[in-house]
Amino acid sequence: MSCFAFNPVHSGVYACGSFLKTAGLYLEDGTVMAILTGHLGGVTHLQFSHDGMKLVSGGRKDSRLVMWDMRQLGDEYEILERDVDTNQRVYFDLTRNDRYLV
Secondary structure (H helix, E strand, O other), X not given: OOEEEEOOOOOOEEEEEOOOOEEEEEXXXXXXEEEEEOOOOOEEEXXXXXXXXXXXXXXXXXOEEEEEEOOOOOOEEEEEEOOOOOXXXXXXXXXXXXXXXX
């Protein structure tokens, strides 16, 4: 596991990123809700929206940030572009109203 994020609204839901280019969504008892695939590099950062309805994931040497809709698990909701050409972690965050991803 490379990173973790905890859903701020649904306290029993968390996400784990992996260097195997996937992110997993789990319930607090360890039950797998979904395995999210589509990154070009290992997932190094995860962030839930403040309303708990979206999850954003980013990976190393991956120019895409993938936004996932928690109501349609497994389907990419939106792809956002960024410049990342390193194995280092490049963090991001959502503003308090979830309007901007910085």
